[in-house]
Amino acid sequence: MLEDKGWEDPRSVNSPRRILSFSKNRKATVFFPDPDDRDSGFGVSGDQGPKTSEVYGFVGSITTVVATVLFLVWAYLPEHWLHSLGIVYYPSRYWALAAPAYAMMTIALAVGFYIGLNFLATPPPTSFSMIYDEFTREPLHNVPSTDNDEQPIEPISDIRIDQINDLMFNPR
DSSP: OTTTTTOOOTTEEEOGGGGGOSOSSOOOEEEOOOGGGOSSSSOSSSOOSOOHHHHHHHHHHHHHHHHHHHHHHHHHSOHHHHHHTTOOOOOOTHHHHHHHHHHHHHHHHHHHHHHHHHHHHSOOTTSGGGTOOTTOOOOOSOOOOOOSSOOOOOOOOOOOHHHHHHHHHSOO
């Protein structure tokens, strides 16, 4: 409604940075919220409370600390101390070493498998797809020059393999 009559919002002010803008179509304004327009009693924005990612991160960190402490207590305390604490049912101490070893080997094999899949997916060095593909940009040979002193920046392009070989392997 305000735009129809050519009026501006009374709470917006033209910014002095408007002069520095590269786009003439944008209008830079600064907005001052009215304290009487609050939807809720706590703040101007309607988004209240913690984000779910923050809650999950907090619960995950607390769970990790508790699980680590329980694992270390189970792995290092003698059995008679655990019995005196009332803990009589727990896994065999074999798993105190076996579970981390299995976890580390699983991670190492997963990384090795991932690297192997990348090697299988990469074409051989003799393939033309290693030199030319759908994103190859050929250099332009007819770049116009403006003055004798200034030379324009050449458009981005790929360097041909024969130029690379010439620069790398021919001594000068």
